Amino acid sequence: MGKGFFISKAVGIAAIIVGAGALATIIALSVVYSQEKAKNNDNVLPTDGGTTSKPPVTTTAPSNEPWDKYRLPKSLVPDHYNVTLWPRLKQNLTTGLFIFTGQSTVEFVCAEETDLILIHSNKLNYTKRENNHLASLTSLGGVKAPSIKSSWLQQVTQYLVLQLDGKLMKDHRYHLHTDFTGELADDLGGFYRSEYMEDGVKKVVATTQMQPTDARKAFPCFDEPAMKAIFHITLIHDLGTVALSNGHDVQKTVFQPTEKMSTYLLAFIVSDFSFINNTIDGVLIRIFARTPAIAAGQGDYALNKTGPILKFFEKYYNSSYPLPKSDQIALPDFNAGAMENWGLITYRETALLYDETFSSNSNKQRIATIIAHELAHMWFGNLVTLRWWNDLWLNEGFASYVEYLGAHEAEPEWNVKDLIVLSDVHRVFAVDALASSHPLSSKEEDIQKPAQISELFDAISYSKGASVLRMLSDFLTEKVFTMGLRTYLAEFAFGNAGYTDLWSHLQMAVDATGTDIPETVSNIMNTWVLQMGFPVVTVNTSTGIISQKHFLLDPDSEVTTPSIYKCVDGLSYFPPLRTINLYVFIISGSDWVLANINVVGYYRVNYDQGNWERLLGVLSTNHVAIPVINRAQLVDDAFNLARAKIISTVLALRTTKYLNKEREYMPWESAVGNLDFFYLMFDRSEVYGPMQDYLRNQVTPLFTHYKSLTDNWKNVPVGHMDQYNQVNAISLACRTGLRECQNLTNQWFNQWMETKLNPIHPNLRSTVYCNAIAAGGAKEWEFAWSQFKNASIAIEADKLRYALACTKQPWLLNRYLEYTLDPNMIRKQDATSTIVYIANNVIGQSLAWDFVRARWSYIFTQYGGGSFSFSNLVNGVTERFSTEYELQQLKQFKEDNAEVGFGSGTLAVDQSIERTIANIKWIAENKQNVLDWFKAEEKP
Template identity: 35%
Template sequence: PLLTDVRLPNGVKPLHYNVTLAPYIYGTNVSEFYFTGSMQVRLSINESTSNIKLHSDRIPLTAADIRVFDSKSNKNYTITRCMYDEERQWYSIDLSEPLTANSTDVVIGIARFKAPLQSDLRGLYVSSYIENGTTKYLATSQLQPTDARKTFPCFDEPAFKATFDISIVRKKSFKSISNMPSKRVTKVSSSDWFKEMSDSDQVEKEDFETTPIMSTYILAFIVSQFEYIEDTDAQLRKYRTWMRPELLSLSEFSLVAQKNFTQFYEAYFGVPFPLKKMDQAAVPDFNAGAMENWGLIIYRESLLAFDSRKDRSSVYQRIGSVMSHEFAHMWFGNLVTPEWWDDLWLNEGFASFVENIGLNNLRPDWNMDSQFVATKQMAALEVDSMGSSHPIYVEVHNPNQISEIFDTITYRKGATVLRMLHGFVGDEVFRKGVGNYLRQNSYGNTFHTALYDSLTRQYSESTNKSLDVGSVMDRWIKQMGYPVLNCSVSTAARRLTLTQNHFLSDPSQVPSYPSDYNYMWIIPVTMGTKQNLSSGTPEDVSGFVNWMNEKEQSFELDNSADDWYLLNLRSSGFYRVNYDLDNWKRLIDQLISNNTVFSPQDRARLLDDSFALASAGYLDYSIPLNMTRYLKSETHYVPWSSALSKIGYLHSMLHRQSPEYGSLSAYMRDLLEGAFNDVGLDNKDTDTHLTKLKREIIVWSACLYRLPSCKNAAKEKFRGFVGLNDIAFIHPEIRRRVFCEGVSTLLLNEWDDFFDFTKTVSHPGTQNDMFRGLACSNDPLILNRYLEFAMNESKVRKQDMAYVFASVAANPKGLEIVWNYLRTNWNTKYAELVEFKERHRGNFGSASRAMDQTLEKVRVNIDWMKTKLPRVRTWLIENGQAI
C-alpha cells in the first residue's frame, strides 16, 4: 500500500535558497553525463525542534555533506544522525540541540552534490537533437509535481514557498536561462565543476536575479545552444522565444501571442504581471504538453513551433490554447498557489477554462466558447460517467497519487464546472471576484474556499442578491459524476417535472467514491421554449437560470402543448437531459426543418446527450440515429465534431462485426457526401478557421467510411506528393488522411522509404502526421515492424512511443497486434486483465485508476455488444441498409 504520511512538518520552513547547478552535457557518451550543484537555504524556525526533514531523490548525501549553522554567529549545529527515507524521499537530520523558535538565521548548506543526468524527462534531464548531422545535447527541467527534489535538496511542497537565487555553470559557447533575468556572467575554473575539463576550457557561471516568493515546482533551467527572437512591451518587459536554430523561423506566432496573453490577463484579472521578462522555450524531449514555470514556460516543440504553410488549423488552435493556458497560470497557480495538490483543479481547471477567454481575445473569429463543448466538455462528461471516476477535489498524499490526478477530471471537468459557475454568476462578477482573490492572496497559498468566498462577496456587491457559491460548488467538486435530468410534462397544467439521477454509462456500476450529498446536485437549469428562443439561443443565458435544489422539482412551461422545450442552453451546465419521447421527436423535427434556431453548442449537446443516453440504456438508439439525419444540412464544425465522435464509437465497436459495419459505412457515406463535396480537399481563400477545422474531420471521416470520391482524391494527392517529394503539395488539414490512404497500399520497401523520409522531416507537426500515417498499413508484418521501431529510441523518440502504439491500435488490423486478438476474446481477455490487476495490486502506482477505467470500459463494451448492437442493427435495416 502507498504511504500517506509523506508531508513535511510545518515547524521548519524555507525563506531563501542559493542554488548553483552545473550540468555536464559535453562529449558524446550520454551515460557519462551528470550534474553537480551546491545549495544553501535560510530557514524560518516556527517551533523549537532538533530535527529537520529535507526532500531529496536520486541525489546521494551523507551527514558529512550537510552543514547546519547560524548565519549571524556562524555557529555550527552538530548533526548526530542523517537518515534517508527512500519511500518518503527525504533526509531526516537530527541535531545535537534544538533550534530556537522564531529564528530566521539558521541555514542548511550543501557545498557540493552530484547525480547522473538522466534522460527520463523528470527533474533536470538531458535532451538532444540533430543539427547538420551532429547530435547536440541540452539540459532542461520538469519539476512538477514532485521532482525539484531530483534537482537539488529542498522543501518540495507547494506551500513551502521561498525566494531563490539561481546560478548555472556552463561552457561559454552554451546559453543558460532560468525564471529570472540574467544578473551577471563570470568566468570560473572549469575543473572546480567538471573533472573532465582542464582550466583551458572556457566555463562561465551565470547568476540570475532573485525570484519572487514561489514554489519549487515552477523553477526552471535550460542549458543549450538554442537561439531566440525577442520583443519588448511598453513596460520594457522582454519577451523571448527560444528554439533550436532550425526551428527558430517558426517562432513568430508564439512571440506575438505571449505578449498579447500577458497584457490581456493583466487587464482581465486587474493584477499586474510581476516579472521583468517572459521566456518560452521549445525542447525536443518533453513529457508534458507544456509547463507553466514562472517566467520560463517550457513546451514540447510541436506545441510552440508553428508553420502556417505546414501546420493544420487545429494545430494552430492547439498551440494558441496551450499558450493561453500556461499564461493564465502565471496568475492562477504561480502568483496564488493551492496549499496542496488535492486542490490541483484550482490550477488546471481554471487555466483550462480561462484559456478560451484569452484565446478568444486574440482570435475572436475562432469562436472558442462554441468549441468548448467539443474540446473540453464532451470528454469530461464521458470520463465522469464511469463508476471508476473520482471527485474533482480528492485527497492525495503520495507522489504516485499526485501524478494520477493530472487527468481529464481535473483539467476538463474542472474547466466545465468553472464555465458553469461563470455562466450563473455572470462575467462581471466572475472577473472581479477572481481579481480580488488574486490580490488578497498574492505570493501565498490558498484553499478553494477562498475563491468561493471572494465570488460570493462579489455577487452580493454586484447584484444585491445573495448566492452561496460554496454550497453550490461543493456538490460539483466533492462528489464524482454528474446528474441526468429526466423530464416529464403535464400537458394540461403545462408543468415540466425534472428528476435528477446520478448518470452512469453502466447504471449497474457502484461509484468508487461515497458521497456526502447522496449524489444530489444544486443545478443551475437553463430553460427555453420554442416561443422564447424563436430568435435563437442568447449569448448570455444567466437570465434563463432556474435553480434545482431537490431530487424532483417542477417548473412552469410557457409554450403550447405541441411545441418543444430545451434545457441546458448553450450547453452551459455539466449535466445531461433525457427529454420525454414526444419532445425528443419535436427537437429532431426542428433540427431537420431549421437547425439554426439552436446554437451550435445546443446542437452538439443534443447529439452528445442522445447517444450517451442510448448507450447507457436510458433511450432507444432510434432517437440519436434519427437525429443524425439532420446533419445533411449542418454547416458548423462543432455539431459535426460531436456527431462524428459519437458515431466513431459505433465504428470502433462495429468494425469487428463486418455486416453491421458495412451498413453503418453505407449510411455514413450518404450522410457525408454533401459535406465532403462542400469542403473538398483544397483550401480556398475564403475559408474561415472553423471551415478548415471542419474540412479536417469531414475528409478524415469520409475516407474512413470509404466514400469513393474521398479515397480516390486522397490517393491522387499522395501520388502527387511522392512524385514531387514536396510536403507542401498536401494542404495541412488533409495531410493525415492523405498519408493514411497512401501508406495503406505501400509494400514493405516502400514503407521503409517513407519511414526514413519521416526521420528527415524537421517540422514537428508534419512528422506527427507521418507517424499517424505509417500506422495505416494493411500489412501485419509492417505494423509489427512499426511497433518494434517504436520501442527503439534511435528510431522513435521516447515521447512519441505511446502515440505510435495508439495509432497502430486505431487501425483495425493493428488492434489485433497491439492487444493480442482482443476482438475475438472479449471475455477471456477481460478475465486475464482482472487476474493481472489482482496479481499486481499495489504495484500500479499512478496507473491504478487508469487500469480501473480500462477494465470498466471493456466491461461496458462487452455489454454494449450484447444489448445495444441488436437495436442498432434493427435501425440500419429499417432505414434501408442491407445487413
C-alpha cells in the first residue's frame, strides 16, 4: 500500500513552475534544433528528414516492467559506438540556450533473446526516424531486424525504451541509430558548458563529467561500468578551437578508437586552450589550460611531475601505461577535484595549475597528490574496472592510498606519506564512529538509483578504503601486496572485477611467497569491508590483557546496520594480534607501552590509567621519545575516547599541555583539529574566554619560534612540514587573540590595500586574509571582494573566497550568501563550499542555516542532484548544532524536505541528527569540567 502525501499551496505552485520550465526547455531545444537543422542542411549530422519533437514520457506509477528497474537487463552487450557530437559554443539569440546535436550508432550483441531494447538516456530529445520512432534498428549478418513497435523515454529510470514486434536473435549483432539534441547547460554534469573571461571577452568551453551516471546526458548508451565497449568519437567544432577526447586525434575532429572501456570514463572537450607537452618513453604528455595560464607557466609543475609519477606507477604495477598519450586539462568550472577519464584527465584549475607567486606549499602538495591519484586510476579503475558501484570504495580507496606513494616519488623530501594519518585515517574516524556510518562494500541490490550511487562518493569510500588498504599492505608486506596487485591487473585487464577478485590474487601471492598469516586474506579483510565502524583496542598494562569493542562516538546510539560480525570478545574484528604493533619502551626504569606505531592499523587505542599517566609524563619531559606520528595519534585518540566517554575529557585536555614545547606539524595539526570541536561547542558560551587564554599561552612559544626561524617573518621555513606548521602558529595565535599576531596580519593586509602590492607569502595568505577581514569592516571586505572578482589565478581566488566568509559583519555575510545563488558572482562549482565557509564562522552559522532551509528546493535543484560534495553542505551548516532547539530544527528540516529529497546528502542528514544528539549530551556532561579545567590552568 502506497503512502499518501500532501503539498502546501506554495510548494504546489513551485512544482508547477518547475514543470513548466522543464517543458519550456524541451520545446525550446526542439525549436533550436529545427532552426539549426534548417540552417545546416548539408551538415555532417544528417537527420534523415525526421523532426524533433517532445517524445511521449511515462506518468504512471512504477510497475514491475523492465523499464521501471534501474539496472539494465543482461540481454544486450555493447561492442562499440560511433558517436558524432556538435556543441554550439554560441548562445541562440531566440531561446537563450546553448545546445549540442549528436548522432550515435551502437553495435551490440544479443546475449539473450528479447523483444525489448533499453538504453540509458537523460535530458536528450530525439529526432524521429523511420515509422516516426525515436531510433532505427538494423541487423548485421543477413538476418532481418524486427521493427520497432513503440518507443518512448522513461524519465525516472532514465531509459530510451524500444519495444519490438519480434525478437532479437541470440549471438546476432545489431546497430541502433539515433539523432538527438541536448542542452549544453552549466550544470557541471554530462556534456556541459564552462565559461570564463579572457581579455574582456566571455569564452565558452564544451566539456564533460560522466561519472557516475551522466554519459547518458551526452548520448544514448549502456551506462553501466561493466558494459565496456570501444568508442569512435568525432567532434565538430568551430575553426580556431581545439577538440580533445580519450583517443589520440587523427584528424582535427576524428579520434582513434578508444580501448575497451566504461562509459563513465569518456571525455570530450572543445575549447581554445593552449598546451605544453613532452614525451616520455613514447607517451605524449600534454597539459591544457586557458592560454594566459599556459603562457604564465602555470602548467609547468604538473608537466614536470606527471612523467615521474607515470613511470612510478608503471613500475609499481609492473605494467606499461596502456595508452599513447596522457592529456590533463584544467577547467574553470568543474564540480569534483579531478576525474580520471582514460587519457584525458579533467581537473579544477586549483588542482592542476601552480604559480609560485600565488600558490602555497599546500596547493603544490594538492596538485602532486591529485595527479598521482588520477594517474593511479589509469590502471586501477580504468584498465580494470569495478563491476558495479557498490565496490566504488576499492576504486577510490586504492587511488587515495597510492596517491601518497606517487606524490612521494615526485617530492621525496616532503615525507608526504606520513600525512595519510591526518588527511585520511583521522578524517574518516570521525564519520565511521557514527552509528549511521555504512560498510565499505554495499550489497549490489541496495545501490540502484543514481542518487544512491552518488552518495557512495564519501569519506568512507575514499579515506576508509585508503586506510584499510594501507593496513593490508603493511600486514602482508609491500612485496606481497604488489605481487598480488600485479597479477590481478594482468588477469582482468580491459575487463571488470570485484574486491573479492583482489583478495584472491593477494592470497595467491601469500601462498607463492610462503607468507605466514593465520587466516586467509578474505577472512581477514571481510571483517573490515562488510561491516561499518572500527574498534577501540584497550591495552591494560597492569594485567596484560588486550581487549576490543566497537568504537562509537555516542555509546548510547543504536547501530541498526546489520552485520554478521560481532566485535564483542577476542580480536576477531581485525587482523591477528601482531598487527596491533605494540611498541614498548623502558624509560628511567618506568615501563610505558605505545600501540599501533605510525597508525598503520585502522583502530583507536586506549590504555589503563597508569599507562596513560606514564605517557603523559613522557610527553611533558621528553616528548621526542615518542614517534611524531604517534604524538599526533595520542592527542587524537584521547580527545575522541573522551567524546565516547571511555576516558575523561580532562585527561584528553592534558595531552595538550606539552604543546608549548612541541614544534612538529603533525601533533599540532592533530590538536588544532580536535580543539576545533571545542570551538564549535563553546564559542557561544562562557567557556570561550578561559579556553582562549589557555590556548594563547600554549601557542605563543610556537609563534615566537617561527618569528625567530624566519628572521621576523622575512623568510620561508625550509621544510615542507615546517611551512605547514608556520601557518598553524599564525592561525591559532591570531584566533586566540595574540595581539602581536593580529597586528602583524592587519599590517600586511593594510599594506596590500594601500600599495596594491601584496606582501603576504602564498603560504600565509588564507589565514592572513581571514584574520584581517575578521578584524576589519566593510572597507576590508570590499577590497577583498574586488580582488576576488579580478583574480585571474584560481588558487588566489579560492583563498579570497574562503577569507570573505570570515567577516564578523552579519549584513556582509547575508549578502555573500545571496551571491552564492548567482553564478556571475560565485561559480556553481563553488557555491556549496562558500555556504559552508560562512557556516564555519560563528556569526554566519545561523545565517547560513536559515539560508539553506529557506532555499533548499532551489539549492538542491541547482547544485544537489548529482553532486558528490553535497553531503559536505549538509554537514557543514549543522556542524555546530548542540542544542535541543537546533535538533528539532534539523528534524523538521528533514521532514519538510522529504519530497524534495537530499540526493547524495541523504545519509549526511541522518549523520547530522546523530551528531547533534551526541553534542547535546557531551556538553551537558562536560561543560562545567572543561570550564573548571581551563580556569585552573590559568591560575598562577
